[in-house]
Amino acid sequence: MSSDTRTKLDGFDGLRALAALTVLTYHVALSRGYSPAGSLAPLLWELKGGVAIFFVISGALLYLPFARAVRDGRDLPGWRAYALRRSVRILPAYWVALTVLAVGPFGADVFGPDAGTYYGLSQIYHPQTLFGGLGVAWSLCVEVTFYALLPVFAWLMARGAPRSRGVRVQLTWVAIAGVASLAMRGALAGSLTGAFHDRGETLMVSLPGLFDWFAIGMALAVLRAELEVGRASRSAVGVLGRRPGLCVALAFAAFMAGVPVQNGDVFLAWYGLATHIAIGLGSGLLVLALITPGERGAASWPLRVLRSPVAAWVGMVSYGIYLWHFPVLMLIDKVWIPTRSSTVVTVALVWTGVTAGALVLGAASFYLVERPARGLLRRLQSRSRMPGRPGQNDETVQPGLDSLNSAGVAVDHLA
16 A cells, blocks of 8 residues: 555545535525425435534544554654644634624624633533524534543553554544443433433533544544554455445435434434434444545545535635524525525525525635634744744644645544
8 A cells, every 4th residue: 555545635625515515505494494394304404414524524534643643652643732723723713703793783692791601612511502602603612622632532542552452442442432422312312212302401412412423533543544554454344435435325324314213303412312323324434435545446426526626625615614604694584585485496596695605705714714823823833843942842743633734634624
């Protein structure tokens, strides 16, 4: 296996584009009255599962540098640089969007006693603020909690996993954490299909109730790290991953399996156990189609679509799309098409308007906020590593993250 095959990871921006547009489509359907009722309603409800795809991507790509380090028995990526990168990736664009939502025509109640909660991404821990501010940011709250936990988990793996048994130890503890999350969900729901009402809602919308989706991605990261050095290629998951078309077909089947047991249009984090598992499996299979190295299947249609320049660009600005699509939808509902008309033509017009507006604002967010912020961080880090500069040895080199960046892959999600 060539070194290029071992390190190259692409198609993930395209998968982010798919995830962002599915969430956008769900919100358009919800605003136009298509989601609450009608023959297509159960399928539309499932579109909110795009958030789960983001979570699995985060688990896979963010844990991969740590999995490589544990595999090789070398130092883990430095936690200070990791924390700075995660902060710069999430916070500036979010703060801009939240502020505009507060001072613009939307009049969101942000600058009040809960301002620190919204700007600090802790609103999911208070029922009265869960959907306040920028409503879609609930998933960012979960993300930042995962970001904080990940280096701790990796440190424990590095200390407790000798190289001869590193894979087994990592997969065992990832599985334990994921199963514990599912067991808690099942115990609180009291059934396979029952949603969360009047019990456990706050817990289910936080990391403990959603960790299993991240765990799927982390397990795939361990698999990827092993495949890069010629191991695990004959495992069932490794063989399946080299058939991306089959992965996508099975992912679609998994998502469809969750449709009949949704029990209505339920907030994603409050779905019952059966639908929650189906969405997680579907998301994991989509990521598996991309994370397995090797030329076999590279020309299959799923990879051609996800690796196309258009899909890659939309995925590159997908964080901004996610942040801005709901404000655009609110504005269209208020100014352009204020009626609740749900004809096919009206819905198509609204979807087109929201998508266009979200693309424009998402691109503005990327080029004017996100990329400059990351560029500034890189310059500051470069200066701190110059000879004679204080703090040049504060961080270990991060070859895992650097290799991902050189391959053109944004190592972080953005839900």
